[in-house]
Amino acid sequence: MPENDFMALALLQAEEAGQRGEVPVGAVLATADGKVLARAGNRTVAGRDPTAHAEMLALREGAAVLGAARLEGCDLYVTLEPCAMCAAAISLARIRRLYFGAFDPKGGAVDHGPRLFGQPTCHHRPEVYGGIRAPEAERILKGFFRERR
Amino acid sequence: MPENDFMALALLQAEEAGQRGEVPVGAVLATADGKVLARAGNRTVAGRDPTAHAEMLALREGAAVLGAARLEGCDLYVTLEPCAMCAAAISLARIRRLYFGAFDPKGGAVDHGPRLFGQPTCHHRPEVYGGIRAPEAERILKGFFRERR
Numbered sequence: 621m622p623e624n625d626f627m628a629l630a631l632l633q634a635e636e637a638g639q640r641g642e643v644p645v646g647a648v649l650a651t652a653d654g655k656v657l658a659r660a661g662n663r664t665v666a667g668r669d670p671t672a673h674a675e676m677l678a679l680r681e682g683a684a685v686l687g688a689a690r691l692e693g694c695d696l697y698v699t700l701e702p703c704a705m706c707a708a709a710i711s712l713a714r715i716r717r718l719y720f721g722a723f724d725p726k727g728g729a730v731d732h733g734p735r736l737f738g739q740p741t742c743h744h745r746p747e748v749y750g751g752i753r754a755p756e757a758e759r760i761l762k763g764f765f766r767e768r769r
Numbered sequence: 770m771p772e773n774d775f776m777a778l779a780l781l782q783a784e785e786a787g788q789r790g791e792v793p794v795g796a797v798l799a800t801a802d803g804k805v806l807a808r809a810g811n812r813t814v815a816g817r818d819p820t821a822h823a824e825m826l827a828l829r830e831g832a833a834v835l836g837a838a839r840l841e842g843c844d845l846y847v848t849l850e851p852c853a854m855c856a857a858a859i860s861l862a863r864i865r866r867l868y869f870g871a872f873d874p875k876g877g878a879v880d881h882g883p884r885l886f887g888q889p890t891c892h893h894r895p896e897v898y899g900g901i902r903a904p905e906a907e908r909i910l911k912g913f914f915r916e917r918r
Contacts, residue, residue, distance in 0.1 A: 664838045669829050670862040671820070672838075680818050689813045689821075704885055705861060708854035708878070713819040726890060729857070733890035734883035736853055741875060741882035 637661030721757030786810030850877030870906030
């Protein structure tokens with residue numbers, strides 16, 4: 621499946637999260653040979669779980685499916701630049717490539733803030749591709765927050 | 770319950786984790802009025818989950834018990850300086866005070882590496898007390914890695 625299609629699936633997860641009243645971020649985990657291993661949207665409200673960001677749920681589900689704590693060779697697609705928690709989890713899970721949509725200057729930790737993958741103590745750095753279908757991810761996020769104001 | 774007793778419970782969780790073959794780190798989450806809300810040891814191997822650090826499990830269990838994604842007023846006791854994933858989750862969960870045991874220059878993200886709570890984009894900083902019963906936490910960790918060499 622081409623990269624754009626994985627991000628399209630992640631965008632769908634983001635929209636569905638927004639419809640549930642969650643901050644609309646979605647993630648898809650794909651195997652090295654291009655199969656969808658897990659998909660998730662934010663569930664911090666419904667799950668009553670501060671750690672239930674879309675990326676975390678996709679990583680956990682993927683690890684459960686593979687029966688391994690490391691997801692070597694797998695790629696993660698997420699509609700928003702990951703925060704520090706998720707970026708660190710992506711490193712711990714040994715994700716091969718990270719594709720993300722919108723940049724997040726306030727909460728992002730990949731290209732902003734602590735820039736975790738650039739830290740000397742970061743033991744595994746995925747390849748990173750930011751800004752993939754960013755206008756769509758931004759539209760979903762802006763629409764969600766506009767409605768709530 | 771005094772601080773030392775919470776850390777004693779966290780050290781017990783660390784020892785039990787080591788007996789299960791997990792890196793021996795333990796955590797205890799306590800309410801503002803001094804009750805144990807959750808306790809956990811590392812479960813990344815058994816849980817096949819790269820995110821199953823003791824802190825994450827204690828935060829998630831505590832949030833489930835309280836039925837809320839934010840743990841305002843709660844304190845977390847952990848036997849090792851949290852990594853970036855766990856430190857960011859502690860901030861997201863709005864933990865009031867973080868007490869940790871051994872310092873971790875290689876993987877810690879509180880007093881080492883990205884020093885997450887000092888980042889300008891960190892929206893909530895707990896009070897931090899490091900080095901609590903550190904010799905015991907270090908003894909457990911060193912014993913575990915010595916046996917595995």
